Amino acid sequence: MNFNSPRGTADVLGPDILYRDYIIDTAKKLFQLYSYKEIITPIFEHTEVFTRGIGQYSDIVSKEMYTFQDKKGRSITLRPEGTAPVVRAFIENKLYAQNLPAKLFYIGHMFRYERPQKGRMREFSQLGIEAIGSNDAVTDVEAIWLLNQLFLDLGFKNLRLLVNSIGCLECRKEFLKILEDYLEKIKNGLCSDCNERFGKNTLRIYDCKVEGCKEILKDAPKIEEYVCQTCKVHFARVTGILDRLDIKYEIAQSLVRGFDYYTRTIFEIISKDIDSAQNALGGGGRYDNLVKQFGGPDLPSVGFAIGIERTYMLMKELNIDIKCIKSPKKIYFIRLDDKHDAYLFHILKFFRNKNYICDFNINIKNMSTEIKKAKSSGFDFAVIIGDQEAEDNTITIKNIETFHQDVFRFAEEADKIIEFVEYK
Numbered sequence: 001m002n003f004n005s006p007r008g009t010a011d012v013l014g015p016d017i018l019y020r021d022y023i024i025d026t027a028k029k030l031f032q033l034y035s036y037k038e039i040i041t042p043i044f045e046h047t048e049v050f051t052r053g054i055g056q057y058s059d060i061v062s063k064e065m066y067t068f069q070d071k072k073g074r075s076i077t078l079r080p081e082g083t084a085p086v087v088r089a090f091i092e093n094k095l096y097a098q099n100l101p102a103k104l105f106y107i108g109h110m111f112r113y114e115r116p117q118k119g120r121m122r123e124f125s126q127l128g129i130e131a132i133g134s135n136d137a138v139t140d141v142e143a144i145w146l147l148n149q150l151f152l153d154l155g156f157k158n159l160r161l162l163v164n165s166i167g168c169l170e171c172r173k174e175f176l177k178i179l180e181d182y183l184e185k186i187k188n189g190l191c192s193d194c195n196e197r198f199g200k201n202t203l204r205i206y207d208c209k210v211e212g213c214k215e216i217l218k219d220a221p222k223i224e225e226y227v228c229q230t231c232k233v234h235f236a237r238v239t240g241i242l243d244r245l246d247i248k249y250e251i252a253q254s255l256v257r258g259f260d261y262y263t264r265t266i267f268e269i270i271s272k273d274i275d276s277a278q279n280a281l282g283g284g285g286r287y288d289n290l291v292k293q294f295g296g297p298d299l300p301s302v303g304f305a306i307g308i309e310r311t312y313m314l315m316k317e318l319n320i321d322i323k324c325i326k327s328p329k330k331i332y333f334i335r336l337d338d339k340h341d342a343y344l345f346h347i348l349k350f351f352r353n354k355n356y357i358c359d360f361n362i363n364i365k366n367m368s369t370e371i372k373k374a375k376s377s378g379f380d381f382a383v384i385i386g387d388q389e390a391e392d393n394t395i396t397i398k399n400i401e402t403f404h405q406d407v408f409r410f411a412e413e414a415d416k417i418i419e420f421v422e423y424k
């Protein structure tokens, strides 16, 4: 009997819940400002949604899907990504009959049978957007702008935004022929995964993290030299408007992405603060043929997804504070002696920076009078600062309703303090 959580999954508790909520709330607010509306699709789909959509030779479809037969023998897959299901839902619900592009966002769990490591799980969650039904470069720009703004709003500073164009199906076909001819003679030097990819998903070889492959790819032909004039003009419009918006980006010629459906503009946001293959926080791109491929109208589209766990793991590592975003709790600070005022203000600053509503007693009376006063004024918590607290650098927090109370070391237990205020 195995009572541990399955490999690659994790329970989410304590402060991680607050980080999750914070990311989701921040994203939802921002998506609404950009006129995106929420869509919720099932966690599982018919397997073809992914085999057709993502491409049968992609890593995800060939190795990573959780696929099973249901009791009627239908092949079902736990969704590994959000775009193919949203496109399926867009067509099934005839959303193309409305104003286009349809601007949709989703939040949900994804499942990929990957080798688990830090920042890479088998169950994880993403939030993402899809703008379905516009070929215009402004749609690409808006998606990139939104992705960039989301991480700025969350408090990230040290990011790289990578963009590239991988051309349309036509110009890419020609490029792939040239790339495969070039690699044919030297493919023995590529890793076994890249040899697998060769001929099926050759473009992905550009994305390989193995040093030997990177070295071989250095002198290989670059897609930039082969994209057609129309794709070039499209990409120049994207970068031109990004310049006007003063968004800092880098053109990364080796950027390719994991799904077959991407065309033209692709982009990724990565953190400069971590040096690992798991430094990509989010990414996306244009997919001009997917809706048609699913039997819908010919509607070019663009979207992105970010990883929620990866984002909050990094926020915690970088000590990026979350602000209180639910209706803010009210905290009353009771100082028992004015000699502790400097300490009191140090603590007040911490709570006010997190957007809690704070006040403190001006007149120093006894504690029970102050607590009664706090209760009648609608405060949720009382924080008591007496001799002991000031001396030990602690704070005593009391829930005014339940009288539950606890003592925390102020500097070291910030997470626990917030957890207490939010949940106790």
Ligand code: AMP
Pocket (backbone or CB within 6 Å): 081, 112, 114, 119, 120, 121, 122, 123, 124, 125, 126, 258, 280, 281, 282, 283, 284, 305, 306, 307, 308, 309, 310, 311
């Ligand atoms: P993708 O759907 O592969 O383009 O990934 C978009 C984002 O989702 C990545 O940048 C990660 O932040 C996140 N992500 C993808 N795969 C995983 C995974 N296995 N575990 C955790 N996060 C993931």
